[in-house]
Amino acid sequence: MDFLQQFCQQALNGMSLGSIYALLALGYTMVYGIIQLINFAHGDILMVGAFVSYFVLRKWGITPVTLMLSFLPSMLFCLALGVIIEKTCYKPLRDQPRINALITAIGVSFFLENGARVIPAIGPNPRVFPTLPVVNYTWLGVSISRVQLLIFIVAIVLMLLLNYIVNFTKIGKAMRAVSYDKDAAYLMGINVDRVISFTFALGSALAAAAGILFASAYPQIEPYMGIMPGMKAFIAAVLGGIGSIPGAVLGGLILGIAETLTKGFLSSQLSDAIAFGLLILILVVRPSGLLGKPMGEKV
Amino acid sequence: MSKKKTTVTSFFVVVVVLLLLTIMVRYRVIDEYTSQVLTIAGINVIVALGLNLISGFTGQLALGHAGFMAVGAYTTAALMMKFNVPTFLAMIGGALMAALFGFLIGLPTLRLRGDYLAIVTLGFGEIIRVIMINLPELTGGPAGLKGIPPFTTNFQWRPVVSFAIVAVTMTLVIVFLSNLLKSSHGKAIISIREDEIAANAMGINVFYYKIFAFTISAFIGGLGGALYAPFFGYLSPNMFNFQKSVEFLIIVVLGGMGNLTGTVLAGIGLTYLQEILRFLKDYRLVIYPVILILVMIFQPSGVMGLFGNREFSLTALVNKLIGAPSSRPKSEEKAGEV
Numbered sequence: 001m002d003f004l005q006q007f008c009q010q011a012l013n014g015m016s017l018g019s020i021y022a023l024l025a026l027g028y029t030m031v032y033g034i035i036q037l038i039n040f041a042h043g044d045i046l047m048v049g050a051f052v053s054y055f056v057l058r059k060w061g062i063t064p065v066t067l068m069l070s071f072l073p074s075m076l077f078c079l080a081l082g083v084i085i086e087k088t089c090y091k092p093l094r095d096q097p098r099i100n101a102l103i104t105a106i107g108v109s110f111f112l113e114n115g116a117r118v119i120p121a122i123g124p125n126p127r128v129f130p131t132l133p134v135v136n137y138t139w140l141g142v143s144i145s146r147v148q149l150l151i152f153i154v155a156i157v158l159m160l161l162l163n164y165i166v167n168f169t170k171i172g173k174a175m176r177a178v179s180y181d182k183d184a185a186y187l188m189g190i191n192v193d194r195v196i197s198f199t200f201a202l203g204s205a206l207a208a209a210a211g212i213l214f215a216s217a218y219p220q221i222e223p224y225m226g227i228m229p230g231m232k233a234f235i236a237a238v239l240g241g242i243g244s245i246p247g248a249v250l251g252g253l254i255l256g257i258a259e260t261l262t263k264g265f266l267s268s269q270l271s272d273a274i275a276f277g278l279l280i281l282i283l284v285v286r287p288s289g290l291l292g293k294p295m296g297e298k299v
Numbered sequence: 300m301s302k303k304k305t306t307v308t309s310f311f312v313v314v315v316v317l318l319l320l321t322i323m324v325r326y327r328v329i330d331e332y333t334s335q336v337l338t339i340a341g342i343n344v345i346v347a348l349g350l351n352l353i354s355g356f357t358g359q360l361a362l363g364h365a366g367f368m369a370v371g372a373y374t375t376a377a378l379m380m381k382f383n384v385p386t387f388l389a390m391i392g393g394a395l396m397a398a399l400f401g402f403l404i405g406l407p408t409l410r411l412r413g414d415y416l417a418i419v420t421l422g423f424g425e426i427i428r429v430i431m432i433n434l435p436e437l438t439g440g441p442a443g444l445k446g447i448p449p450f451t452t453n454f455q456w457r458p459v460v461s462f463a464i465v466a467v468t469m470t471l472v473i474v475f476l477s478n479l480l481k482s483s484h485g486k487a488i489i490s491i492r493e494d495e496i497a498a499n500a501m502g503i504n505v506f507y508y509k510i511f512a513f514t515i516s517a518f519i520g521g522l523g524g525a526l527y528a529p530f531f532g533y534l535s536p537n538m539f540n541f542q543k544s545v546e547f548l549i550i551v552v553l554g555g556m557g558n559l560t561g562t563v564l565a566g567i568g569l570t571y572l573q574e575i576l577r578f579l580k581d582y583r584l585v586i587y588p589v590i591l592i593l594v595m596i597f598q599p600s601g602v603m604g605l606f607g608n609r610e611f612s613l614t615a616l617v618n619k620l621i622g623a624p625s626s627r628p629k630s631e632e633k634a635g636e637v
Contacts, residue, residue: 036414037414038414038417038418089592089596092596093595093596096599098413098414099358099360099413099414099417100595100599101595102360102414102417103360103548103552103591103595104591104592104595104596106362106545106548106588106591107588107589107591107592107595108588108592109588110542110545110584110587110588110591111585111588111589111592114581114584114585114587114588115585117581117584118581118582118584118585124581227541231421231425234418235422238415238418267433269429269432269433270429270433272425272429273425273426273429273430276422276423276425276426277422277426279418279419279422280407280419280422280423283407283410283411283415283418283419284407284410284411287410287411287415
């Protein structure tokens, strides 16, 4: 039973990590679904979100209430940042080859990382993110911490909210239309520019929330903290089928569980290699991902 | 006859320029600091040329070239230190090992294109780095590998020899690539970039040529790494991270994708810029990505795009100088620019 218990514990830890990946993967998948761009800077938005919350919490002090309240400024800030990046860096490149936008995205990502590094208030050295005292709830030998509980609750609430926005609002309908066929949507009177900006805003706000959750779970924040979660979330998005919203959530959970199981039972060093190996495998075997639709190529 | 004469003259021009530069380094006309910077620039140019072959000419964005460089560097170091292989052979071995990795990474191109392929190459680069960290017997692990024997033990000659070896290698790579690109293989590669489906329809074995380009590109990247190992004498897996791969990409993009002259100019220019901007400390880290973004938005064809994406041609220059009629108006051979 001991093995089973440990397995369940690792799976639970994996699911909480996976929920963070899922939140981040949603941003990747929505942006890719709409403009076919891998937004490399998305992981760095997570970093910015964590830092905004860090400054807010340092000012207000850390209590459960302030932690929840700090989501608001952080998500708003990243929302604005996401829109600004889209308007200044990606919009001018929209009718150029996709590779150009991809390279620009890498540039934006490095700009955010190194920019954060040179801002004196952030700097290159890791900082300790304020955390609540650790409380564990144990049930059948499997324990769940308060931070993990927070991660699950926030992730589920945000995903339900996103689901509502995408499937049951007018702008969500516009988003789906643009991702289906941009030109046709434009002819139907949809303001494509606004929909794209809205998608970036939505994705960035989710990334900010993911950043706070990530920083609460691993309370060390530094300018380059977004790279690895960003990569993993991208892998999650591809795994689930890029462009597919349920796919992103599924991919995030699978990746999180795979990663913690590797860490728990194989080697902690190899977990990054496993994630990339998984990516290469899925791309070679089924490039459209688990829930994505295989797409034929148009000549 | 005239064509042969041009080739011979060009060859001599290149040899004389290289010799002159080496002599200038030896007698401190070019001081040691500058020659060191030029040597680093040369290595950067070599790797960037390799990247340009796959990303600029074949149109397959690769984001893991630092990984090939790492394979080349570590293999060279291991061959030299564990098996006492002579430097020159060890370097060839390093480059060949990188080529093998390039071949393996080229295989997924069968099914992947565009941004997916970019991510896979990125993933391979990261996996190589993680493996390097986890093989301490061969690579020294995260602490790095110290005491790699230099090109020569003679302290006074060391900068001269390093400079000369890098300069000659770079020249050879440039000559090789410009000739390759003029050959039918090169045309096949470029046709893949222009339109893969059309190239396929014209009977070009797209998969074969992609693998071919990947292997050669990795070989050249590995060669850069092989030069790196004895030149610095120290290797650490974190030298070859994603950031490094992007530095090469910036060189290629700034010079102009699919332009060898541009890569050489941008490689030397950016390496110099990095030195000049040292007084800015960390702020220079911000300048690089800003250059990348601005180039992509305002001048996506790079510096050489301003000159109609032409290549510097040594043979054309020689023809003009010796008064021979230019056999081909747009001949593309280019060499000797160190």
